[in-house]
Amino acid sequence: MSHAQDAALGHDAGHGHDDHHDHKPAFFQRWFMATNHKDIGALYLWFSFFMLFFGGLLALGIRAELWQPGLQFWKPEFFNQLTTVHALVMVFGAIMPAFVGLANIMIPLQIGAQDMAFARMNNWSFWLMPPAALLLVISFFMPGGAAAGGWTLYPPLATQFGIGMDLTIFAVHILGMSSIMGSINIIVTILNMRAPGMTMMKLPMFCWTWLITAYLLIAVMPVLAGAVTMLLTDRHFGTSFFNAAGGGDPVLFQHVFWFFGHPEVYIMILPAFGVVSEIIPAFSRKKLFGYGSMVYATASIAILSFMVWAHHMFTVGMPVTAQLFFMFATMLISVPTGVKVFNWVATMWRGSLSFETPMLFAIGFVSQFTFGGFSGLVLAMAAVDINLHDTYYVVAHFHYVLVSGALFSIIAGVYYWLPKWTGRMYDEKLGKTHFWLSTIFFNITFFPMHFLGLAGMPRRIPDYALQFSSFNEIASIGAFGFGLTQLLFLWIVVKVTFLKKGEPAAAKPWDGAEGLEWTLPSPAPYHSWDVPPTVK
Amino acid sequence: MFETMKQRVACTLSLALMSPLAWAADTLPEGNQPGNYPLNLQAPKSGIAEQIFNLHSMMLVVCLAIFFVVFGVMFYSIYAHRKSKGAQAAHFHENHVVEVIWTVIPFVILIALCIPAAKTVIAQKDSSNAAVTVKVTGYQWKWGYNYLDDGIEYVSALATPRDQIDNYDGKSAAKNAHYLLEVEPGTELVVPVGKKVRLLLTANDVIHAWWVPQLGVKQDAIPGFIRDAWFKADAPGIYRGQCAELCGKDHGFMPIVVRALPQADYDKWKADTKARLALAKDDPNKVWALPDLVARGKGVYEANCAACHQASGQGVPGSFPALAGSKVATGPIADHLGIVLKGKAGTAMSAWKQLSDTDIAAVVTYERNAWGNNKGDLLQPAQVKAARQ
Numbered sequence: 018m019s020h021a022q023d024a025a026l027g028h029d030a031g032h033g034h035d036d037h038h039d040h041k042p043a044f045f046q047r048w049f050m051a052t053n054h055k056d057i058g059a060l061y062l063w064f065s066f067f068m069l070f071f072g073g074l075l076a077l078g079i080r081a082e083l084w085q086p087g088l089q090f091w092k093p094e095f096f097n098q099l100t101t102v103h104a105l106v107m108v109f110g111a112i113m114p115a116f117v118g119l120a121n122i123m124i125p126l127q128i129g130a131q132d133m134a135f136a137r138m139n140n141w142s143f144w145l146m147p148p149a150a151l152l153l154v155i156s157f158f159m160p161g162g163a164a165a166g167g168w169t170l171y172p173p174l175a176t177q178f179g180i181g182m183d184l185t186i187f188a189v190h191i192l193g194m195s196s197i198m199g200s201i202n203i204i205v206t207i208l209n210m211r212a213p214g215m216t217m218m219k220l221p222m223f224c225w226t227w228l229i230t231a232y233l234l235i236a237v238m239p240v241l242a243g244a245v246t247m248l249l250t251d252r253h254f255g256t257s258f259f260n261a262a263g264g265g266d267p268v269l270f271q272h273v274f275w276f277f278g279h280p281e282v283y284i285m286i287l288p289a290f291g292v293v294s295e296i297i298p299a300f301s302r303k304k305l306f307g308y309g310s311m312v313y314a315t316a317s318i319a320i321l322s323f324m325v326w327a328h329h330m331f332t333v334g335m336p337v338t339a340q341l342f343f344m345f346a347t348m349l350i351s352v353p354t355g356v357k358v359f360n361w362v363a364t365m366w367r368g369s370l371s372f373e374t375p376m377l378f379a380i381g382f383v384s385q386f387t388f389g390g391f392s393g394l395v396l397a398m399a400a401v402d403i404n405l406h407d408t409y410y411v412v413a414h415f416h417y418v419l420v421s422g423a424l425f426s427i428i429a430g431v432y433y434w435l436p437k438w439t440g441r442m443y444d445e446k447l448g449k450t451h452f453w454l455s456t457i458f459f460n461i462t463f464f465p466m467h468f469l470g471l472a473g474m475p476r477r478i479p480d481y482a483l484q485f486s487s488f489n490e491i492a493s494i495g496a497f498g499f500g501l502t503q504l505l506f507l508w509i510v511v512k513v514t515f516l517k518k519g520e521p522a523a524a525k526p527w528d529g530a531e532g533l534e535w536t537l538p539s540p541a542p543y544h545s546w547d548v549p550p551t552v553k
Numbered sequence: 554m555f556e557t558m559k560q561r562v563a564c565t566l567s568l569a570l571m572s573p574l575a576w577a578a579d580t581l582p583e584g585n586q587p588g589n590y591p592l593n594l595q596a597p598k599s600g601i602a603e604q605i606f607n608l609h610s611m612m613l614v615v616c617l618a619i620f621f622v623v624f625g626v627m628f629y630s631i632y633a634h635r636k637s638k639g640a641q642a643a644h645f646h647e648n649h650v651v652e653v654i655w656t657v658i659p660f661v662i663l664i665a666l667c668i669p670a671a672k673t674v675i676a677q678k679d680s681s682n683a684a685v686t687v688k689v690t691g692y693q694w695k696w697g698y699n700y701l702d703d704g705i706e707y708v709s710a711l712a713t714p715r716d717q718i719d720n721y722d723g724k725s726a727a728k729n730a731h732y733l734l735e736v737e738p739g740t741e742l743v744v745p746v747g748k749k750v751r752l753l754l755t756a757n758d759v760i761h762a763w764w765v766p767q768l769g770v771k772q773d774a775i776p777g778f779i780r781d782a783w784f785k786a787d788a789p790g791i792y793r794g795q796c797a798e799l800c801g802k803d804h805g806f807m808p809i810v811v812r813a814l815p816q817a818d819y820d821k822w823k824a825d826t827k828a829r830l831a832l833a834k835d836d837p838n839k840v841w842a843l844p845d846l847v848a849r850g851k852g853v854y855e856a857n858c859a860a861c862h863q864a865s866g867q868g869v870p871g872s873f874p875a876l877a878g879s880k881v882a883t884g885p886i887a888d889h890l891g892i893v894l895k896g897k898a899g900t901a902m903s904a905w906k907q908l909s910d911t912d913i914a915a916v917v918t919y920e921r922n923a924w925g926n927n928k929g930d931l932l933q934p935a936q937v938k939a940a941r942q
Contacts (some may be wrong), residue, residue: 086728087720092874094802151707160871167799173776174759174801178773179871203810252899260898263775266776267760302636304646316598332797333773336782337678339673348663352656359655365630367643372635380631384624391616398666400673403771404594407762407797415576471609472591473766475797478805480718482733487589529642 028041031152041543052136053543055438056120057143061118062431069112069424071154073500075103080462083489084457088480096479097165098181102153105185108285108524109192110150112419115427116288117142120227123434124203126223126534126541129212131548133203138198145195152188156181167477169278170245172270173261176252178360183252186245193238200231200238212533214552218312221303221532225312229319233280233287233507239278244270268333275326277327283322285419287315288385288428290357293379295532296433297361300376301368302529307360314353314360321350331402335436340399347397351390358387373527374448378429379419381456389417392467410470416463425455428506436522440540441513448509454502462493587832595766598787602769615666638645677769680783681731683751685744689752690763691774691796693903694803694860698742701753705826708907709740709858716927718806734793734808741810743826744786745819751783758896758903759801765794765811773798786813801901802872803860835911837934843918846931850919858920861901865922873901878922886930889917890940911932 027082041047051057078099080092091099121139125132133139156163161179164170173183205227207220220228248256248270257263259270290311296303305311323346331340361383370376392414397404405411428451435443465488474485481489513519525535533552537545556731597603634640661762683917690697695710716726729735736929742749754774764771772782777839786792812820861873869873876882881889893913896904905913911934920927 066841083942085720086716086732089720090722092802092869093805097799097802098805162871163702165802171799174799176899177759228925230681262773267777290861301634302642303644307648307652308646310652332771333775340674340678342672345667348667351663352659355659356652358623360652362630363648363651364629364646365627365634367640367645368630368634369636369642370631370634371642372631380627384627387620387623387662391620394616395609395612398608398612399671400601400670401605401612402676403677404605404609404766404769406771407799426875428837463708468590468592471594473595473794475764475795477799478795480733480805481730483728484589484591527650 018092019508025191051142052132052140052141054125054133054136054139055541055543055545057133057139058118058120058122059438060124060143061114061121061146064143064150065111066117066510067114068114068150069292069503070107072103072106072111073503075099075106077496077500080493082479083481084493086483086486091479093479094165095162096158096478097167098163100477101165101167101170102157102163102465103267105153105164105188106150107419108168108281109140109189110146110153112285112427113192113196114146116230116285116423117196119223119288119292119427119434120199120428122438123430124224124227125210126437126537126545127224127532128207128208128210128215129552130206131546131549132372133202134500135198135202138212139202140220142195142198142202145191145198146497149188149191149195152191156184156188159184167275169271170248172248172251172267173194175248183249186249190242190530193242196234197238200234201228203231205236210256210354212546212549218309218333219552221291221301222294222308222311223288223291226287226289226315229315230284230287233284233319233322237277237280237284240273241281244273244277247273250517268330268527271330272327276323276332277330278321278329280319281417282415283318285423286386287319289423290315292426292430292433293361293382296379296429297364297383299378299433299527299530300373301365302364302368303364303368305360306363306366307356310356311360314356317353318350321346321353325350328397328399328402331399332406337427344399346393349396351394354390358383358390370531373432374443374445374452375429375433375527377449377452378425380433381452382425382429383433385417385421385425385456385459389414389422392417405470407472407475409466409474409476412476413463413466413470416466420463421456421459428455431510432526435510435513436526437534437537437539437541438512439517439519440522440538441510441517441519442522442526443513447505451502451505451509454505455499458495458498458502462492462499462518463490464497465489473500486537582679589815593787595771598790598792599769599784600787601673601677601784602767604669604676605769608670608673611669612666615662619662642783665703680749680781682749683687683783684748685809686751686753687742687744688753688755689742689763689774690907691756691758691763691800692907693758693901694796696763696807696809697757697907698740700823703823703827705823705830707740707830708740709736709810711735711808712737713806724906731793733922734795734810736808736810736892739826741791741812743814743819743822744811745790745816746813748816749783749785751781754780757907758901761796761800762798762806763794763809764797765792765809766818767792768794768811771797785935786811789813789815792864797801825845833932834862835909837910837938839911840933841911841914841936843922843929843931846889846915846918850915850917851923853908853916854919854923855910857905857917876920877926882926883928886917886921886932887940889921890937892919894937894940910937910941913937 081124082096118506159181161181164178164185207224250256251258255526257265259267261263294305325343327343328347432448469485469488524538524541533550586794597606626733681851686701688699688701689781695708697708699706711731715738717728754772756774756776761769763774768784770782770784772780792811794809862868862876881892893905896902914932916939918931
């Protein structure tokens, strides 16, 4: 609050908060009762970072077992738990919270708002996550172990598991609640708290993509909650939603799950589009090409994402008309996605490019995400999908989309905004090393999986036929390299955040960067935008 | 290996484009399994598989062409328009004509891709006029085959011995050439070459998927539902596949082997198999003595129950209950039989009613008299037959 406002409200100076702009609450209050959007964003980001390493550790467990044919380390039932929890942790614990964290910090800064619309609910949305994560972790120690049906949790298999499955269902419920609250907050903040003069068509791309993502979340999270609740009642209360013997339909679960699950993959990629749409113009020193078509493309992708869910189910035996419809609709998504890629390339065309770490990760994102898009197009062909469904080709496809796509964009965003958050420049040399090691090891890990899938290796198997051994060995080496490389990222972030090492950052450390966030000092003050800026 | 010129060109192209890695095409003598660095789909051995192969090659070429054009432009920018070379940023940031063009062109390409793909989808779904119909049932973790016209029925399970798989102590036995892709002798799905084979698929417990890549067929087998699929093998040979839907702990150990025979050999196989199965059939009214039933039950147990409950009857704590000293195996025999016949809802224990009366009687008897259970009672096949009603 400004002096003038204080005086007008009759506050005296010694009243709980002093008049200094950067007053921060004491440690416990600040981090455990946080309402400040930057603190909550930081909590989200650290939480997701922790979960990234936990999920990564599970992935290394998978790759260790698959290093050679034969069973070396785990019993097959434990292997299935590893794959399942790895997926759930990465999707709900790492990628989604990281994007929510970026949204929490950056949206108010970018639109000139003082905080998120519902600051106390924001606290709730974060603090729901650690208990949910804990449920997933302790499910490993329950009798029968964690859920082992893959992240899709298809019944009737999912009804066979022990109490670990119930903990998973509960965790999914809680995470869904958190996501919905977070989304409501983001929507209301963007729609109601923009600075004077910031029309919707002047909104930064990151805010636009998050606005659309938030609507997707609100639409589909209840669907997931419904699906797992039906699973729960089938397991314990004698219902037969998915039990054919009781008049139910196991395929119904798949339809309901993928009605959530397909938009969910766009929930994990649309904010990524936003992040790179901020970064590429900044390091091209040129405005984003085709802002308008970017917005429309994002919206069309979101709408189309509701119409293609059954392309995950071409092998369940749909009627031919349904197969054709879902094939055409799926392929259609590549049109707006293509527009976005063309726009990024056009933004770089005849720019004045420099290649700091955020830009490297953004370029890595565009090219490798596009590669994942192409393999998606191959999978969209229902006829070809018959041979590739549930093989390592699919594993390769979605890791190109979710690792070199979503994760790379999150890392790009962290490097891009880290000076704004901490007031210090990260170590550029280490950052570039991080990029090159990540890219090389990522491709060593996942590129051979295309070949494994084509050659006929099913996914989610703990052991494989001998002709798959060479590529699996390569993939496992890559995975350990990729995992170790991320420790470098941890060190880079810790160095600027906690050890406070690094050059002090200017308010606008990137000369081509545009947006309100760069008009604030670095680090951004604890209470920013006391007086909303005016956008012309 | 590749029949048509088109396939050969497509394959060569994809290899040339996609990998700097050496390609060791050491095709195994039978079954046409790919070698150690397989880079492409397995060699197609049915019309549908061939269409899939060609569609994939077409997609690959189109995608790679687009990839090189778009990223050629991007990498040219990266090379030529860098700040360090003194490039000045241009000021354009919109061009409606260009934006419309690059929306329309991909759309046209998609339609061009969709037409052949749609033709294949329609062909895949046409299972009419089959020469042979086989009902395929997925069990945790084996496949049941039932030739509906001939009454031939048997179960096909992994043949790879456990001592080749388990390598926890680093001392596993040398692995077979078809490690994990081999089934017990005489239990392959045998079909006539060049004839349309229709599969009716269902499952007993959870969802499985029946998949043979070279024949271009993959179809989920869903409990409580019947789905159909078809294939037509072009050439005699052995075609191998695996279950493709996560179906529990032994999902990775559920191979499928198809043996395609010329019609005359197929007819002979059919006659031989019928005779063999008739000979092996038990009389459900035979009265058994305890030691004989226990001895037979041990074999049934090892083939069907040991995967979960372990050969030692100790189970896997938390996942699969022990039978040694258990309430079920030492309590009333009718309850014990009930669990075996009907399964237990909400657990991995499925109904085992597909086993013969004698096998069920034997395995129940074995479980009540092994691992120190010493009940001394026995179940006669006739009692099982009665309990089924």
